[in-house]
Amino acid sequence: MNSASHPSSAFRLIVTGGGTGGHTYPALTAIRTLQARLAANGRALDALWIGTQDGLEARVAPAEGVAFVTVATGKIRRSANPLKLVSPANVRDMARVPLGVAQARRIIAGFQPDVVLATGGYVAVPAGLAARMCRRPLVLHEQTVRLGLANRKLSGSATYIALSSESSLPLLPESVREMAVVTGNPIRPEVLAGHASKAIETLELRGFDRNVPTVYVTGGAQGSQQINDVVRDALPWLLERANVIHQCGPAHVESLRKQAAALSPALSRRYHLTGFVGPELPDVLALADVVISRSGAGTLAELTALGKPAVFIPLASSAGNEQAHNARHLEESGAAVALLGEVTADSLRAAAGPLLTDPVRRVAMAERARAHGRPDAADRLVDVILSAASGHPTGPGRAGR
Numbered sequence: 001m002n003s004a005s006h007p008s009s010a011f012r013l014i015v016t017g018g019g020t021g022g023h024t025y026p027a028l029t030a031i032r033t034l035q036a037r038l039a040a041n042g043r044a045l046d047a048l049w050i051g052t053q054d055g056l057e058a059r060v061a062p063a064e065g066v067a068f069v070t071v072a073t074g075k076i077r078r079s080a081n082p083l084k085l086v087s088p089a090n091v092r093d094m095a096r097v098p099l100g101v102a103q104a105r106r107i108i109a110g111f112q113p114d115v116v117l118a119t120g121g122y123v124a125v126p127a128g129l130a131a132r133m134c135r136r137p138l139v140l141h142e143q144t145v146r147l148g149l150a151n152r153k154l155s156g157s158a159t160y161i162a163l164s165s166e167s168s169l170p171l172l173p174e175s176v177r178e179m180a181v182v183t184g185n186p187i188r189p190e191v192l193a194g195h196a197s198k199a200i201e202t203l204e205l206r207g208f209d210r211n212v213p214t215v216y217v218t219g220g221a222q223g224s225q226q227i228n229d230v231v232r233d234a235l236p237w238l239l240e241r242a243n244v245i246h247q248c249g250p251a252h253v254e255s256l257r258k259q260a261a262a263l264s265p266a267l268s269r270r271y272h273l274t275g276f277v278g279p280e281l282p283d284v285l286a287l288a289d290v291v292i293s294r295s296g297a298g299t300l301a302e303l304t305a306l307g308k309p310a311v312f313i314p315l316a317s318s319a320g321n322e323q324a325h326n327a328r329h330l331e332e333s334g335a336a337v338a339l340l341g342e343v344t345a346d347s348l349r350a351a352a353g354p355l356l357t358d359p360v361r362r363v364a365m366a367e368r369a370r371a372h373g374r375p376d377a378a379d380r381l382v383d384v385i386l387s388a389a390s391g392h393p394t395g396p397g398r399a400g401r
């Protein structure tokens, strides 16, 4: 993705955002989709990612051949207690933001992007502010229903605010509503093109019983202690009824592996434990008949685009309780089961049991989930990026700016 062979004609895009998968993968998908759209018109893409060294993007961008740089940034911590907001860690981190802005400004002034795309996460703040200072068009993409902290800080500087859901529109401050365009949340195209048989082969799941359903348990990129605990407690019950692929987070593999050693050989052949699901994710999703998961926006976008029956265990402390909101929203239309409040092995058994034993119920839930999917989100976001670059207004209801 280098402009060397097309120095003058390449479209220049800076993306910024990351930390978790929820902010990283939409940015990556936007880059790839834009690159394909430009290539179809004989134009190259020169992309640069401004991220943090400790975020998922530091691995993802270089692996995809996207140039990657870091800037200083401070984590913005949320707290209901105003006194905690002036903690030493917060004061130190906030002091780093101006340094990050200065660094990002130099990068943007040198790169001269046609557009800066910010997908959230605290690194997006200095880079987004610098885009405004350098007078470059700034597109924000929000994955969740309520604007995340970074996007709230940047919304006044945005050329467009791309939203994942119509239900975000009334929640936006009136002053920025005119910049909003609903695109959906881009998912990696390969997520829609997995093969169950490839998952069996790649992950060596030869002990899996194809006469019972397969459950994919996922706690998001870092894994979830809560989901790990409740799945561990329900594991023998689950394995009597299903094969289980359990993505537990890299930090939790060892302890869970020790506990799984107590399973009988007949059950342990049906159990596959992994810290992180990498390029095989599409195949794992294709194999899964039921998913037990956190309800982060990225996972939700993938599961609805695919139409997967799901039991959601939301992260209770997510910003504005948005994961609970996401899960409830799908449950209301019969597109998922949401486990809110305290979750135990009993409540998991009660939620998952009917889905494991009744294929007709799974098909009905899958159809209702698919109705929420937006597989064309990446294309719509690319429309917005191109529109921001050309200065032409886009989106329904937009009078132009």
Ligand SMILES: CC(=O)N[C@H]1[C@@H](OP(=O)(O)OP(=O)(O)OC[C@H]2O[C@@H](n3ccc(=O)[nH]c3=O)[C@H](O)[C@@H]2O)O[C@H](CO)[C@@H](O)[C@@H]1O
Residues within 6 Å of the ligand: 020, 021, 022, 023, 025, 120, 143, 144, 148, 218, 219, 220, 221, 222, 247, 275, 276, 277, 278, 281, 295, 296, 297, 298, 299, 300, 302, 315, 318, 319, 322, 323
């Ligand atoms: C703790 C936290 O801040 N959570 C937020 C974070 O979610 P977080 O990033 O944790 O979760 P998401 O569901 O949004 O995205 C996870 C992404 O990682 C992928 N994945 C996950 C596990 C794995 O082993 N392999 C893999 O590829 C998933 O398929 C998905 O694409 O950003 C989301 C989008 O702003 C928000 O909705 C969440 O509330």
